[in-house]
Amino acid sequence: MKDVRGWLPELAAPVVLVVLLALIASQVLSGGDDVKFRNAIVSIAIVVALYVFVGNSGVVSFGHVSFVAVGAFSAGLMTVPSDVKPGVLPDLFGFLKHHSIGNASSLLLAAAIGGAYALVVGIPLMRLSGLSAGIATFAVLGITYNILRYWTRIGPGAETLSLVDNGSPTTDYLQATVGALAVIVAAFLYQRSRWGRQLRAAREDPAAAQAAGIDIHRQRLWAFTLSGALSGFAGGLFVHLYGSINTNDVYLDLTFLTLAMLVVGGMSSLLGAVVGTIAVSLVQIWLSDWENKWHIGSTAILPGGSSYVGVAIVMLVVLLVRPSGITGGRELGFGRFGRRG
Amino acid sequence: MSHIQALLDAIGLGAVYGLMAVGIGLVFGVLRLVNFAYGQVIMLAAYMLVFTTGWPDVASILVAVLMAVFASLVMERVAFRRLRTSSPATMLVATFAISYLLQNLALLRYTYHSRPVGDSVGTLAGLINAVQIGSLHIRWITFVAIGTGLVSFTLLALLLKRTTIGLQMRAAAADFRTARLLGVRADTVIMTAVAISGVLAALAAVILAVSSTVVTYQTGLSETILVLVGVVVGGIDRLLSATLGGFAIGFATSFVGAELPNQGTTPFTSNQYLPSVIYIGVIVVLLLRPAGLFARRGQAPVERV
Numbered sequence: 205m206k207d208v209r210g211w212l213p214e215l216a217a218p219v220v221l222v223v224l225l226a227l228i229a230s231q232v233l234s235g236g237d238d239v240k241f242r243n244a245i246v247s248i249a250i251v252v253a254l255y256v257f258v259g260n261s262g263v264v265s266f267g268h269v270s271f272v273a274v275g276a277f278s279a280g281l282m283t284v285p286s287d288v289k290p291g292v293l294p295d296l297f298g299f300l301k302h303h304s305i306g307n308a309s310s311l312l313l314a315a316a317i318g319g320a321y322a323l324v325v326g327i328p329l330m331r332l333s334g335l336s337a338g339i340a341t342f343a344v345l346g347i348t349y350n351i352l353r354y355w356t357r358i359g360p361g362a363e364t365l366s367l368v369d370n371g372s373p374t375t376d377y378l379q380a381t382v383g384a385l386a387v388i389v390a391a392f393l394y395q396r397s398r399w400g401r402q403l404r405a406a407r408e409d410p411a412a413a414q415a416a417g418i419d420i421h422r423q424r425l426w427a428f429t430l431s432g433a434l435s436g437f438a439g440g441l442f443v444h445l446y447g448s449i450n451t452n453d454v455y456l457d458l459t460f461l462t463l464a465m466l467v468v469g470g471m472s473s474l475l476g477a478v479v480g481t482i483a484v485s486l487v488q489i490w491l492s493d494w495e496n497k498w499h500i501g502s503t504a505i506l507p508g509g510s511s512y513v514g515v516a517i518v519m520l521v522v523l524l525v526r527p528s529g530i531t532g533g534r535e536l537g538f539g540r541f542g543r544r545g
Numbered sequence: 546m547s548h549i550q551a552l553l554d555a556i557g558l559g560a561v562y563g564l565m566a567v568g569i570g571l572v573f574g575v576l577r578l579v580n581f582a583y584g585q586v587i588m589l590a591a592y593m594l595v596f597t598t599g600w601p602d603v604a605s606i607l608v609a610v611l612m613a614v615f616a617s618l619v620m621e622r623v624a625f626r627r628l629r630t631s632s633p634a635t636m637l638v639a640t641f642a643i644s645y646l647l648q649n650l651a652l653l654r655y656t657y658h659s660r661p662v663g664d665s666v667g668t669l670a671g672l673i674n675a676v677q678i679g680s681l682h683i684r685w686i687t688f689v690a691i692g693t694g695l696v697s698f699t700l701l702a703l704l705l706k707r708t709t710i711g712l713q714m715r716a717a718a719a720d721f722r723t724a725r726l727l728g729v730r731a732d733t734v735i736m737t738a739v740a741i742s743g744v745l746a747a748l749a750a751v752i753l754a755v756s757s758t759v760v761t762y763q764t765g766l767s768e769t770i771l772v773l774v775g776v777v778v779g780g781i782d783r784l785l786s787a788t789l790g791g792f793a794i795g796f797a798t799s800f801v802g803a804e805l806p807n808q809g810t811t812p813f814t815s816n817q818y819l820p821s822v823i824y825i826g827v828i829v830v831l832l833l834r835p836a837g838l839f840a841r842r843g844q845a846p847v848e849r850v
Binding site: 258264328329331332334335336338339340342343344346347349350351354355356357456460463464467468471507509510512513515516517519520523524527528529 | 652811
């Protein structure tokens with residue numbers, strides 16, 4: 205940490221981008237783009253959490269949204285006031301029905317549950333690699349979704365969980381921004397740590413890393429657990445920012461979108477995770493502003509829904525032109541000009 | 546519902562998923578690409594059945610096949626060809642993007658409303674009716690699915706074993722670089738594999754669309770996800786094991802679904818929890834046999850260096 209020129213840009217670049225995004229959002233928060241800027245800030249937290257595992261290990265996980273889901277539902281469920289909970293969610297287990305906790309502690313709870321779940325799942329699953337690991341983590345997502353959707357003793361089931369206690373839009377957005385920054389700092393500290401470096405070495409060359417004494421299974425498991433905790437935390441930010449959640453919000457669409465954001469940005473750098481998320485989010489925001497804006501006669505040139513088509517085309521073009529993502533998987537650094545040369 | 550009934554329905558679904566597994570496995574073999582957009586090839590083919598309502602069945606099916614082959618070849622030309630040397634994650638996300646693109650185009654064109662397949666008097670749509678054999682009610686489409694599966698698998702096996710292009714495809718799947726060095730034309734082999742996978746997608750589309758009686762922008766999506774899971778569980782490195790994996794997951798989904806009770810909210814006690822039961826099985830199999838349930842023994846998966 206002595207070499208400031210080495211690490212400062214690596215941390216500062218993503219932080220500055222998120223702060224800029226928050227400043228833009230604060231100008232338009234009361235306008236029609238409200239929801240999309242909320243999506244953007246929550247997506248940053250989720251994608252960076254995903255990056256901690258996928259980026260550092262090189263193993264693609266389709267299961268991360270399960271940790272977002274358990275985090276979101278536990279934070280949401282525990283902040284619905286306990287006097288209304290028995291009325292709206294009569295099937296809940298007693299200890300869930302009659303207790304409520306505050307906003308900040310619910311975020312910690314979300315992180316703890318996300319991390320614990322990832323640890324339990326990771327112990328067997330982290331032995332797998334490549335496609336088998338991808339499909340096994342996807343199976344975890346399928347199970348999580350299925351159980352959350354039908355088991356009404358632990359949650360709202362297929363209903364939308366609403367009445368989550370939240371503050372004013374501004375304080376909620378501030379909380380989400382600070383939360384996203386906290387996730388970025390955690391990801392930065394991890395990738396600079398001894399364990400993070402060991403895992404990155406294993407990503408580049410598993411055989412050589414093992415020969416150098418790195419326990420790949422253990423390093424993957426730590427990254428998976430940390431990543432699960434951050435995902436759970438991001439889920440907590442999600443539910444407080446929106447004030448409600450449905451199991452369909454945290455399933456396939458979010459899984460594919462967050463993975464796409466990560467890969468579009470450049471999956472092996474923290475900067476890539478943030479740049480990819482902001483780029484895709486801004487494209488979404490602009491394109492949906494253009495929907496139904498211009499007409500030829502009475503036909504809209506870009507009818508409602510065409511922004512999704514546009515986003516898909518932009519993602520595809522970026523991947524075809526820059527297969528390793530916008531940042532090429534690199535951090536911003538002055539290392540070339542500095543002492544480390 | 547009797548066990549035999551459940552068994553027959555399960556074989557029917559297994560056959561359709563097996564067809565899709567072959568399509569996905571063929572392309573994976575030559576390109577090392579997991580094509581998530583396969584479901585949208587199926588969707589496009591299925592919409593052709595709606596589009597050609599009133600036409601003779603043979604013509605409808607032919608249009609569906611042409612559409613699926615055309616869409617597959619365009620995908621290959623525009624995207625897959627440029628991504629051949631990219632990382633697996635990039636290839637996969639590119640196919641997500643294609644899938645998302647096609648779903649949303651279908652949504653723009655056809656909206657959320659589902660479209661009925663064919664006209665109600667057409668023979669094709671009529672295949673949904675059941676025939677009574679003793680106490681069994683078997684839909685004609687189940688027979689069609691099993692028959693189509695058997696015929697396609699036989700023809701494909703002949704193609705792979707008895708023709709030059711088949712031999713080249715197998716060589717390319719085993720070791721693409723060496724195959725190219727020995728004079729196998731990469732583009733020809735890849736385009737053939739992609740075209741065949743398109744034909745199989747169209748056949749699966751006809752069966753899926755007739756079975757569900759409607760086509761939506763999501764037709765083929767959930768089936769493709771399950772088949773991808775099945776293909777990896779079976780063993781994606783060989784076409785046979787991938788196909789068996791696809792069949793197995795279709796069979797298991799249908800059979801376990803029929804055998805689980807209808808009522809019960811506690812996890813794993815009713816068919817609401819069918820996905821969980823299947824996915825637990827998937828995880829157990831992957832942990833015990835990471836290279837695949839039907840992979841050759843002695844092919845322990847190693848960390849790919």
